[in-house]
Structure formats: structure tokens, C-alpha cells
Amino acid sequence: MTVVKEFAPAKVNLTLHVTGQRPDGYHLLDSLVMFADVGDRITVRPSDTPIMIIKGPMADGLPRDRTNMVARAADAMAVSANIQLEKNLPHAAGIGGGSSDAAATFRALSEISGKPVPDDLLAFGADVPVCMNGRAARMRGIGDEINPVPDLPALHAVLVNPKLPVLTVEVFKRLRNHNNAPMPDDLPRGASSRELISWLSEMRNDLQEAAIEAEPIIEHVFNTLAVTPGCLITRMSGSGGTCFGIYGDAETAASAAGRLRQDYPGWWVAATRLNG
Known part of the structure; x- marks a missing residue:
């Protein structure tokens, strides 16, 4: 059975300049982002029935329904899988834990299914696009302008x-x-x-x-x-x-x-x- 494991590193905003606000309320940012060698871990196995398991020291308090970022990514990919999230990062913490988890889930499900990752990653959160590559980058706009550094x-x-x-x-x-x-x-x-x-x-x-x-x-x-x-x-x-x-x-x-x-x-x- 194919098993795919993905690391979901903590995202660290070394800088975060708020440069404006659009008429729709979204803020414009200019941020230098690097990624840590600590993070969550995603393990994906094919399964006839979708399963999401959350464990780890920071698992308490995470939603376990379809609002979870991992579940949202799986639903968007329309891939039935057993997904295990090892939660090591605190949530609502400013280090992109949920976004990095979603990005890792997209990568893993794409690998086991051959399906492409959705184009509109911003729909899942402003940090998801920069977390897809997990490498140092300058992030601007509403998270849609990513320039590797x-x-x-x-x-x-x-x-x-x-x-x-x-x-x-x-x-x-x-x-x-x-x-x-x-x-x-x-x-x-x-x-x-x-x-x-x-x-x-x-x-x-x-x-x-x-x-x-x-x-x-x-x-x-x-x-x-x-x-x-x-x-x-x-x-x-x-x-x-x-x-x-x-x-x-x-x-x-x-x-x-x-x-x-x-x-x-x-x-x-x-x-x-x-x-x-």
C-alpha cells in the first residue's frame, strides 16, 4: 500500500509590513518568510472511506470535522484517503500551522492520486500559497504574490x-x-x-x-x-x-x-x- 509522508514546517514571518487595505477589506502585506525545521507531520494512505486522525501534543482543541484545514484540502482534492495529522505546532499561533498542514495534505494527496493541486490556493487561506513550497520567500499582496528568496x-x-x-x-x-x-x-x-x-x-x-x-x-x-x-x-x-x-x-x-x-x-x- 502506498504511504506518503509530508512535513508541514512552521512558517515564520521575519518581517510583516501592512501596506494597505483593499475596498473588500483584505489587507495588503509585505513579508519575508522563512520556514523552521520544527512542524507538523502528515501521513496519507489510500482508503475506500475518508478518515482523518489527529494526534500529537497539540491535538487538543483542533476541529475534527470538515472545517479542519486538512479535511478541507482533502475535500478539494476529492481523494478518498486515510489522513493522519501529527500536531506538534500550537494553533492560532501566527506560524501557519493550519496552512502548512493544508499544503502538506495537498502535496501528499497529489502524489498518491496523480491529481493536480487546486489553482485557487488563496481560497484556503493567505498563507497556503507560500506554504506550498516551504522555502524562504517574499510574500506580498493578500498572499498571492510569492517571490522565492x-x-x-x-x-x-x-x-x-x-x-x-x-x-x-x-x-x-x-x-x-x-x-x-x-x-x-x-x-x-x-x-x-x-x-x-x-x-x-x-x-x-x-x-x-x-x-x-x-x-x-x-x-x-x-x-x-x-x-x-x-x-x-x-x-x-x-x-x-x-x-x-x-x-x-x-x-x-x-x-x-x-x-x-x-x-x-x-x-x-x-x-x-x-x-x-
Whole structure:
């Protein structure tokens, strides 16, 4: 029996500039995205009866009906399969967990069935198109403009989520300025990790202030990350509430993650490598 396994990596918005709002209400973004080596896992087997199994440390609270992103992807592909989701990433966390799961499901079902992935991936969420390739990219517009950025250096990071879901709609409700400057036209391609970090320090996540207003604990996460030894920059990913710190090497990141797990056992903490 054919078994297809797909990794669904965490998506990290290193920057997120809100550059406008369309008449239909959708916001325009300009974001540099990289993907982590931590994530969910999708396993797909052919089955006469559609089955979705969800397990893993972050399985609690996920919808188990057809509104689940994995189920939505399977319905769109019209492929009967046994799909198992190993949920390792917190949900409603700003790291594209559901979108990455959907993208991984599309890839796996396309492989076992030979069917093409649907053209209108935006219908499943703004992050699904960028998650389909799972590689560093500049994402603009409403998520429909994806430009690969293949020559970024790897970064060592710690992702922290206080296990408190943050709803994107609530964050955008609190956003005061909907028209901000985009990133520069030229990204720091070919830069060293230190040069990239220096460049990132001049960029923004325009949703941070609104997210902190929605969930004040995010500010505490920022402050806690910032004082870990060797932390070079802190920022929030997406609309929150996952924050990240970037470090000079894997050992320093791992040490920081260990300290955070000890001090805050109720938080989700992951040392990771962000790949270019």
C-alpha cells in the first residue's frame, strides 16, 4: 500500500509590513518568510472511506470535522484517503500551522492520486500559497504574490508561544495604521547571518502592537526572550502570539530554549533552524 509522508514546517514571518487595505477589506502585506525545521507531520494512505486522525501534543482543541484545514484540502482534492495529522505546532499561533498542514495534505494527496493541486490556493487561506513550497520567500499582496528568496543564510532561533490562541481577526480590529511603508525593493541576498539580522532589526511587524493589545501576555514573552543570553533580535510572527528570538549559533539558541522551558513549563518553546 502506498504511504506518503509530508512535513508541514512552521512558517515564520521575519518581517510583516501592512501596506494597505483593499475596498473588500483584505489587507495588503509585505513579508519575508522563512520556514523552521520544527512542524507538523502528515501521513496519507489510500482508503475506500475518508478518515482523518489527529494526534500529537497539540491535538487538543483542533476541529475534527470538515472545517479542519486538512479535511478541507482533502475535500478539494476529492481523494478518498486515510489522513493522519501529527500536531506538534500550537494553533492560532501566527506560524501557519493550519496552512502548512493544508499544503502538506495537498502535496501528499497529489502524489498518491496523480491529481493536480487546486489553482485557487488563496481560497484556503493567505498563507497556503507560500506554504506550498516551504522555502524562504517574499510574500506580498493578500498572499498571492510569492517571490522565492533562495540565497538567505540559515538563522538559529527560539520560537515561544504561551499556549494562548490569538485570533487574526481580533488583531486586525485593533490595527490603527493600515498604510505603512513596505520593505525595501532589494532584499539582503547573499548576506551573512549577521548582516541579515542587522537588516531585520530595521524592519517591522506592524501587527505587534495590536496583538499585544489583544493579548498582553505577548509583551511578557517579548521581554522574557530579550533577556536570554545571546538574543540578538526579538519579533512576533504573523498576527501572534508566537514570538521568536534569533541567536548567533545553535548552541546559544538551545541553551536559551532550555532555560525558557525550565522557567515557563506551560509555554511551548522550540529551538529551531530557519532555512533559506
